Amino acid sequence: MLGARGGWQALRRCASLPRAQRAVRLRVREALGAREPAGEVKVQGWVRSVRSQKEVLFLHINDGSSLENLQVVADPSLENRDLTFGSAVEVQGKLVKSPHKMQNMELKAETIRVVGPCDIWSFPLKMKERHPLEYVRQFPHLRCRNNTLGSLLRIRSEATAAIHSFFQDNGYVHIHTPIITSNDCEGAGELFQIEVSFKRKIVETHFFNVPAFLTVSGQLHLEVMAGAFTHVFTFGPTFRAENSQSRRHLAEFYMVEAELSFTESLQDVMQVIEDLFKTATDTVLSKCPHDVELFHKYIAPAQKDRLEQMLKNKFVTISYNEAVEILKQASQTFSFKPEWGCDLQTEHEKYLVKHCGEVPVFVINYPYNLKPFYMRDNEDGPQHTVAAVDLLVSGIGELCGGSLREERLPFLESRLQRLGLADAYQWYLDLRKFGSVPHGGFGMGFERYLQCILGVDNIKDVIPFPRFSHSCLL
Known part of the structure; x- marks a missing residue:
């Protein structure tokens, strides 16, 4: 060719x-x-x-x-x-x-x-017929022959290349983090455990001598690498055993994750997130104009204007406290009542973006007890928050999640001991003993990013072979 x-x-x-x-x-x-x-x-x-x-x-x-x-x-x-x-x-x-x-x-x-x-x-695909995405989803072995899925896969390919180019142009080292791991980065327990079988007989002893799982995130491995490289990233499959049929979740999806050393400001992390989103999207729009136009014309006619708003405006930043107050004063009735100390639900996230004029919103400084052990304590008195950030976007809700990492050994030791994780994460504590520096990072769901720029309602329609509970076709 x-x-x-x-x-x-x-x-x-x-x-x-x-x-x-x-x-x-x-x-x-x-x-x-x-x-x-x-x-x-x-x-x-x-x-x-x-x-x-x-x-x-x-x-x-x-x-x-x-x-x-x-x-x-x-x-x-x-x-x-x-x-x-x-x-x-x-x-x-x-x-x-x-x-x-x-x-x-x-x-x-x-x-x-x-x-x-x-x-x-x-x-099953007919000439000159525009098949709904739900229809072609029934034929995972044939749906790539459909115009819409063909366009999606070209966009997905260009977006992948654009993300890699962004990081490489900005001095990041690409790290291949493992798919098989012995830790649970998110702490939510939604893990796929790996079992060994020989001729369909399950082996009871652990192949790795310890329980092993499919990764939910490459973050902790990136933190290891951030002890030798100032900027690192990974881009690969991650797995969550969420028993969900929602339009936002998959059991297997792709994550873009980055870690920045020598940063003491959450704003540094947020700037990388915003630059990544805008640079990658500009590249996709220039490389795949006709493919993107197909989605904006036939799948989500209002998405073109929303995307222009995202690209031309500076992303909004509000604190978790401000977010809760906005939600409490909303005329809209929510299924989940907004309360300080409770996590934001998807309906809350979507409302906050709408409230801010459809411009992406950074929500920062979440309550200490809502977030995983590795997020940096803000030491802000009774409220007790951590230096965490979520990026919320129109129609999706959360797109990115990140934080400054807790680099102070006493703080980290204290929290892991309270959680009963000190022994399991002794290696993580070691990182703070040998040349540790202030650092932070984030993760972005790649499929949600595609949903965001194209206006696709269901996450199952932006991945070649969707995996979700009770479904593993092909």
């Missing part, structure tokens, strides 16, 4: 070669963007539509590289019974100027080979 850079120069060089040596593979995206004809080319992809007329045969071909299809024009004699919607084909011919205003180029076919026929009578 030709790369995006230098593709057409390669085609021009090929034009001077003998015909037998000139056949090259061409991506649909490159063909659609071409400004001049080329020599003999070959396109491989799937048929999106077939229209046969008396003097000409029209095909639309897509290979996954673009939302747009490449039009193929051919002699009707090249048509056969296997040339149907959904069939995989290889078309060889010449790229020529198109007479139609809506496209630059079309492929004038000389040969059409059906590589894989498609039984259109049993194929």
Whole structure:
């Protein structure tokens, strides 16, 4: 396949070669963007539509590289019974100027080979039909053939690259944190425990000599690395055994996590979160304009304006105390009554964003007893809060969670002893004895980020193969 850079120069060089040596593979995206004809080319992809007329045969071909299809024009004699919607084909011919205003180029076919026929009578996706996301979710092995999911997967790919680029451009070291771990970073107990079986017989002894689980977060491992590197990040799968069918939760999802050493300000962490969100989103919008437009036009028509608000405005910052007061004074009736010392529910989070004009909201300084042991004590008297932050966004609620970490050994020892965790986390205490520095970090749910920028209501529709309670298809 030709790369995006230098593709057409390669085609021009090929034009001077003998015909037998000139056949090259061409991506649909490159063909659609071409400004001049080329020599003999070959396109491989799937048929999106077939229209046969008396003097000409029209095909639309897509290979996954673009939302747009490449039009193929051919002699009707090249048509056969296997040339149907959904069939995989290889078309060889010449790229020529198109007479139609809506496209630059079309492929004038000389040969059409059906590589894989498609039984259109049993194929669940129908030509020119816009299937609801709930419908295509039933077919995890086929839904990537759907336009909406195709666009989502291209956006997901570009967003992944944009996030990696952001961190690398800002001097972060990428760390591969383990998927199998012996600790529970969040302390919520929603863990998948790993068991070993041989020929379907469960082995009772621990494979690792201790109970092991699928990771809920790479944070603690990043904190280890933050003792040698000033800026580190990880981006990988995480797991929560939440027995939930909600639109916001999955059993397996991806997390972006970062840790910053030598920082004593929660504002430093918040600035990285805001910069990451805006930089990655700008990149996605520039790289995938047509794919994003599909979602903003057909899935969430109001999301384009909301996203513009997010990108052009400085994120709002309020304290937990202020958040509770705003909620108490709200005219809206909540299912969960807002009270100081209670965690914010999704309905509260959404209201706070709406109250702030649909601009993302940082809520900081949560009650000490609401947060995990590693968050830094603010030492603020009777209220007793920690230097924690959650980023709330429109339609989703919490997108990111972070904090300054407790680097002071006496504070950390005291809290772990009260929780009965001092022995299990002796290694974590050791980090505070050997060159510890003030540090902080955050995690961002990647699927929730995609929901946020695209306006997708259900988190199951922004991941290729959703995993949730009572469902592990494929």
